[in-house]
Amino acid sequence: MAKPLIICRDLAITYNKGKSNEFKALQGVNTDIYEGEYIILFGASGSGKSTLMYAIQGSLPPAEGTLLIRGDDIYSYPPEERVYFQRYVMGIIFQQFNLIPSLSVLDNVALPMIFCDADKTTRERRAQSLLDRFGVGHVSHKIPAMLSGGQQQRVSVSRSMVNDPKILLADEPTGNLDSVSTQQVMDKIDEINTFDKRTIIMVSHNAAHLSYAHRVYYLKDGFIVREVVNPQRKQIKPVKEGETIVTELEQLARLYPYDSVDTLRVKSMTNYLTQEYTFDQIIRLERSLGFLIAGKVDKKAFIRSLILPYEKGGVGMDEKTAKEMADRSLNIIKQADDIRRFRARQGHDTLFFNQHQLAERMRDHLLHSHRLTLSKKQDENLVELIADRVTGVAGEDDFNESLSKGVTTGGLSLTEKEADSLTRYFEKLIAQGVDVSYKS
Ligand code: ADP
Ligand code: MG
Numbered sequence: 471m472a473k474p475l476i477i478c479r480d481l482a483i484t485y486n487k488g489k490s491n492e493f494k495a496l497q498g499v500n501t502d503i504y505e506g507e508y509i510i511l512f513g514a515s516g517s518g519k520s521t522l523m524y525a526i527q528g529s530l531p532p533a534e535g536t537l538l539i540r541g542d543d544i545y546s547y548p549p550e551e552r553v554y555f556q557r558y559v560m561g562i563i564f565q566q567f568n569l570i571p572s573l574s575v576l577d578n579v580a581l582p583m584i585f586c587d588a589d590k591t592t593r594e595r596r597a598q599s600l601l602d603r604f605g606v607g608h609v610s611h612k613i614p615a616m617l618s619g620g621q622q623q624r625v626s627v628s629r630s631m632v633n634d635p636k637i638l639l640a641d642e643p644t645g646n647l648d649s650v651s652t653q654q655v656m657d658k659i660d661e662i663n664t665f666d667k668r669t670i671i672m673v674s675h676n677a678a679h680l681s682y683a684h685r686v687y688y689l690k691d692g693f694i695v696r697e698v699v700n701p702q703r704k705q706i707k708p709v710k711e712g713e714t715i716v717t718e719l720e721q722l723a724r725l726y727p728y729d730s731v732d733t734l735r736v737k738s739m740t741n742y743l744t745q746e747y748t749f750d751q752i753i754r755l756e757r758s759l760g761f762l763i764a765g766k767v768d769k770k771a772f773i774r775s776l777i778l779p780y781e782k783g784g785v786g787m788d789e790k791t792a793k794e795m796a797d798r799s800l801n802i803i804k805q806a807d808d809i810r811r812f813r814a815r816q817g818h819d820t821l822f823f824n825q826h827q828l829a830e831r832m833r834d835h836l837l838h839s840h841r842l843t844l845s846k847k848q849d850e851n852l853v854e855l856i857a858d859r860v861t862g863v864a865g866e867d868d869f870n871e872s873l874s875k876g877v878t879t880g881g882l883s884l885t886e887k888e889a890d891s892l893t894r895y896f897e898k899l900i901a902q903g904v905d906v907s908y909k910s
Pocket of ligand 2: 673
């Protein structure tokens, strides 16, 4: 199996080390970035995104931990070799373009080639062809100040590609651009990833950009707090068994990028359990559910808080609904815990908890919640389907289709409506059970 192109292990970066203003900008960072990936470093301003990018670029040596690129510690290179690396392995684009104002656009792009053997004509020809490719060939003899921001950034994109780098780094490249120019630049960077097969590491705090990436590392206060896989892109990094399921949590994480896994879990569950309540009631319910999931209240206290009239700080539900909701919530929590335990054991030992046992327990739960009675063969098929779905062998659609397939072909012969309902419920269980938080 291919090794990661970039490996960070327990990486820490400290500014002003040993001085009174020492500042730990990154701590305990672990990443594996594979060749051909498009990675976004995402997070609020000051979270350490640029610091991580410049560490990878070779200009911020680690205070602790390891940083390997193509298996090498670039900080152990002699100076000439590091410069070679920065010039030919990495290309870089900045928010502020960083073009040389007194040089023509063509010369700006040709400049980084000055250190290679090619003669002037060859260098200019290559620069011009890149400018043409990125849609700014017609302004190659102007100086940068005569170009719009979007054009200048496309000049920087051309320049970053001139030495044919393996890895393209971009620090908020659209931070200074209007929406039309942003789209053009994002499309060009996307093309460099999908067409030229270059590895991209982009710093961004624009949630609208996340869909371009294979994976997103969320940074907060110098830590990577979460790693989210984009289900819309075919993954390059090997996905561990059991993590292949596109969870509702992941979808929610894309919608609410700043939320923690716990709040997302509460949202997903509330979303499922409620449809007919007001927004204010739902907020109260979320709070109570949060307490229940965290184990801070027991079933009785949970029910009390649901029944308590709205004016008195409760949700204002009727007693029957509240009790049902408590039962269903606790059931889901229990099942979700089972899945989590199962996932945590995968790859270690299966002595204590095997897939089959889990699948059987989930089958029992599904049958009970849907008041289904199955034949022996249907029952066996369901256990198989559950196991396949939980390990990621089957997708949601596969699971759904199989439910309405004939019993002899591995299905359950359910009606389409029954199959849909069962699938929906099961996906909720899985969503609750999958932890997308970053594990080092
Ligand atoms: P981001 O790119 O996510 O906005 P940075 O990586 O630039 O964040 O910065 C992370 C933290 O490190 C911030 O609190 C910032 O103030 C601090 N920092 C960045 N550069 C320096 C520096 N040269 N000296 C001291 N502190 C710095
Ligand atoms: Mg920054």
